[in-house]
Structure formats: C-alpha cells, structure tokens
Amino acid sequence: MLSPLAGQVERYMDLLTARQKLVASNIANADTPGYHTQDIDFQTEFQNAAGGPPRTIEVQGLQVKNDGNDVSLDRESRLLSENAMRFQLASNLLRSEMRILRSAIQEGGKTS
Amino acid sequence: MPAPILPVSPAALPDAIRLPGESAGSGAFQDVLAGAIHSVEAFGQDASASVQRFLAGEGEELHSTIMATQRAELSFELFQQVRNKVVSAYQEIMRMQM
Amino acid sequence: MSLFSVLSIGASGMAAQRIRAEILTQNLANAETTRTPDGGPYRRQDVIFESTPAESPFSSVFNAQMEAAGGVAVSQVVTDSGAPEMRYLPGHPDANSEGYVAFPKINPAEDMVDLMGAARNYQANVAAIGAVKDMIERSMDLFR
16 A cells, blocks of 8 residues: 555654654753753664664764753754754655545546 | 346355356456455554554654554555445346346 | 654743743842842852653653653752852942942843843744644644
C-alpha cells in the first residue's frame, strides 16, 4: 500500500520530528549554565536503513559563553523554521500520493 | 434440462467462477481475493499496534500512527473494489451460462 | 518523546524566562532602594536555571529512559550577599553615623540588557511551541 518512497518520506518526518524536539530543548535551555547544544546527524541517520530512534549528539564548534552554555538562538531559530517547512513538504507529498491512490481505487470501481 | 442452481458458499465461489478451459491450478480470482484479504488484515494489525503504542505513550509519532491507519483504510477500500469486481464478474459469467 | 511533550518543554522555557524577567525587573525597580522591611538596602537577586528531564503525563516509564535533556526550570533564586555600595550623603535619612548611605549593588545597564535577553528568549520559546503545534496539525492533515 503506497510506494516504498512513502516509507522514506515517513522516515524523513520521523527524523525531522526528532530534530525539532532537540531544537525546542536547546531553546528552552538557552540560559542554562553548562548546557550543550544537542542535535542529530540527519544525513547519516537518513541513509541508515536500519531505522530506529536517532542518536543524540552534542554539536561541535559552537561559541561557548562564560557559564559554559553554547546555545546560539540564531542557529536554533533557523533550524526551527527549516524543520517546520521540510515537515510541511513531506506531509504534502504523502497527502498527494494518498489522494492519487484513493482516486485510482475509486475510478477503478466505476468502470463495469 | 439445466443443472439446478445451487447456493454458492464463499469458499465455492472461486471454483464456480473459473472459466471452462482454465486449468484447475490457476485460481486467478481466488488468488486476487486471498491476496487482498491478507493485505487488509496485515495493514489492519499494523494500524492497531501503532495506535496502541501511541496511546500508551511509547514514543510512537503521531504521523506514523495516522499513516498506518490510512494504509489500513486504503487497503480496505481497494479490497472492497476488488470484491465488487469479482462478484460482478461472477454474476456476468453466471448470466452467460444460462 | 512524542511531539506533544515538546509543547511542555516550550512552556517550561517560557515560565523560566518569565521568572527571570520578573526578578530583573524587580532589581531595576529597586536599584536605588536604601531601606527595605528587613533593614538595609535592597540586595540584587539572580535566577539559576537547570535542565529538567522532559516529561509528559502521557509518556510511559519505558519512554522516559530514552530522553536526553528536555525542559528547563529555575532551580534557585540567589540573593547577593556581598557588601553594599556606600555613598557619602550626610543629609540622607538613611545615612549612618559617618554620613554614608548603603545602596544596592546593581548595574542597571547590565540588568536592562539581561531583561531584553529574557524577553527575546521568551519569544523564542513561544516560536518553538508554535512550530511544534503546526507540525502536529500538519500530521492531522494526513487524515483525509
């Protein structure tokens, strides 16, 4: 039911969701002393056919403030928007595929 | 005198609609129906399991659960159409045999 | 974690930043307060943030183990215990025997900048909640 591509798109949405959760945590902890920005290695996780929950990693190369916190609100805000837009795109792709399939099923029923 | 019209059970349906000349092993209609039923059951079970996990708060994502239920719906709709086709094909053939 | 529990992460961020803003505003309002009910000048206060595990009434215990840091909370409000700033004002009603008045040790400019930071972070948390809510709604759109 539905193409194998639909499974890929769902996996994409899983990873976007995981990433967005971490972005929200980063934003909430933007002032927490010692807190390190968290993320997932999106491309690697997407290539990984095995699936399952993605691994949380600490982002390297960020500027660290005096209290040990390295959250960049600019980075997190950008990711927040990007993840949201990609998720919207993915859900539209799935809806489109389902519409086509449903239409094909119903059309098939009409000819007799 | 034509053969008496016997009530047809669902199990006998595939045999009854097999065209004369077709080998006994083909069962094309039977395979199609069986395949569709199996598909519906499988997707239905996947959907139930997904909903269970979601309700229990076991980390199932909302879109995964929705997609599982949509797959179950779509496979059922497909099955309904297939069944309708099979039944009308059978009726067509029965008319011919008269 | 489900997307729904992320809403409470954003909410915790909003709550923490609001408390921070309140404390900073209190500092600014009392920058010149030389007399408090406890005696002595106003003492500057600060908030300490701490990560909290993400929780939702809907998650199972099994799920809680897979989570990294989630939300945030104010773990304590600390009061400055250092020496106050002394200014020579012999005519002041709160002057001591040598003519010095104890003032709060507050740098209003600093607290003002922090306050703007708190407001900005509060907004960022609001945006995060909005984005997550949107994703939940988009998922629901997958229903026909």
